[in-house]
Amino acid sequence: MTAKLIDGKAIAAKVRAKAAEDTAELVAQGFAPPGLATVLVGSDPASEVYVGMKQRMCKKLGMESFSFTLSPDSSQEEVEKMVQELNDNPKVNGILVQLPLPGHLDDEAVLKAISPEKDIDGFHPLNMGRLAQKGREPLFVPCTPDGCIYLLDEVGVELEGANAVVLGRSNIVGMPAALLLVKRNATVTICHSRTKNLPEICANADILIAAVGRVEMVKKDWVKPGAAVIDVGTHRIDDDTKEKGYYLTGDVAFDEVSEVAGWISPSPGGVGPMTIAMLMRNTVRAAQIAHGLVEV
Ligand code: NAP
Numbered sequence: 001m002t003a004k005l006i007d008g009k010a011i012a013a014k015v016r017a018k019a020a021e022d023t024a025e026l027v028a029q030g031f032a033p034p035g036l037a038t039v040l041v042g043s044d045p046a047s048e049v050y051v052g053m054k055q056r057m058c059k060k061l062g063m064e065s066f067s068f069t070l071s072p073d074s075s076q077e078e079v080e081k082m083v084q085e086l087n088d089n090p091k092v093n094g095i096l097v098q099l100p101l102p103g104h105l106d107d108e109a110v111l112k113a114i115s116p117e118k119d120i121d122g123f124h125p126l127n128m129g130r131l132a133q134k135g136r137e138p139l140f141v142p143c144t145p146d147g148c149i150y151l152l153d154e155v156g157v158e159l160e161g162a163n164a165v166v167l168g169r170s171n172i173v174g175m176p177a178a179l180l181l182v183k184r185n186a187t188v189t190i191c192h193s194r195t196k197n198l199p200e201i202c203a204n205a206d207i208l209i210a211a212v213g214r215v216e217m218v219k220k221d222w223v224k225p226g227a228a229v230i231d232v233g234t235h236r237i238d239d240d241t242k243e244k245g246y247y248l249t250g251d252v253a254f255d256e257v258s259e260v261a262g263w264i265s266p267s268p269g270g271v272g273p274m275t276i277a278m279l280m281r282n283t284v285r286a287a288q289i290a291h292g293l294v295e296v
Contacts, residue, residue, distance in 0.1 A: 042102050061280055076109065087118060122140040199219070225260050
C-alpha cells in the first residue's frame, strides 16, 4: 500500500472529545446540557440501531437525549405536530427525524417543519439553500459530507483549486459534499447514474469522494496517482467464512486503490464514525446558538 490512511476513528474521537469539552463548558456556565431529540416513525431495525447509537453517544458526551417513537401509520399532521412541540421545547436544541420515513409521509414537509436553528442534520431547505449560495452560510451542514471535508482538512489535503469529483448526487451526501467543496474553492464535477466516461472523469480528480452506494465500484484505474479518496459507501456483505457471518466494505476497492492513491479513508473506519461525531458537534453548536454564544 502506498496511500496514507485517513483514520476516521481517531479523527472522530477528537471531534467527540471537543464536543464533550464544549458541553462541560456550557454546563459550567450554568446552561443546561445540549439536548438532542430523535424522532423515529415506525420500527425499521436499521433506523432503531442508528437512533440508539446517537442517544448513547449523547449520554457519553454529557448531553441530554430525548427519544420519541411514533407508530408507522402516523399521519403527516401527527409527525409535524411532534416536530412543532420539539421546536417549542427549550430543553431540545437539536431535532433529528430519522430517515427514511414511511412511504405515505412527505419527508420534505417534515424536514421543513424543523426550526432551522434546531436543524442539526442540515437538511432544512433554508440551510441547504444557503449552502448552495455564494456568500451565505448555513446554520448547519449535513453531517456525512461535513465529515468528509473534515477528514480532508485534518490530513492537510488542499481543497482550493483542486479538481474534485463527487460520485453521487443524493440530497444527504453527494450534493451537499459537492456544494461544500465549491464553497472551499475546489473545481467540482458531480457524477451520477447518467454520467458517461465515469472512470476517465474520476481519474482526473485530485480529490474523489465516492458516495454511489455500489460495492467497491471505484477501481485502481479510476484513481489519479496521489489523489485523496474518501469512501462514503457502506455495505454489509454476507460471508460465512467470517466470524460474524458478514463483512463491511465501501464504494472503493480499497486494496487496489491504496496502491495508487495518496490518501484514502477506509470503509469501515473512515466517514462512518465522522457522521455521528459531526452530529454531536452540531448539537453543541445548536445549544450555543440558542444561548446567543455564537453569531449566526
Ligand atoms: P443514494 O441516495 O442511493 O445515491 C446514490 C447516488 O449514486 C445517486 O446520485 C446515483 O445517481 C448515483 N449512482 C448510483 N449508481 C450509479 C452508477 N452505477 N454510476 C454512477 N452513479 C451512480 O445513496 P446515498 O444515500 O448518497 O449513499 C451512498 C452510499 O453512502 C451508500 O453506500 C450509503 O450506505 C452510504 N452512506 C454512508 C453514510 C455514513 O455515515 N458513512 C451516510 C450516508 C450514506 P442518480 O442520482 O442518477 O440516481
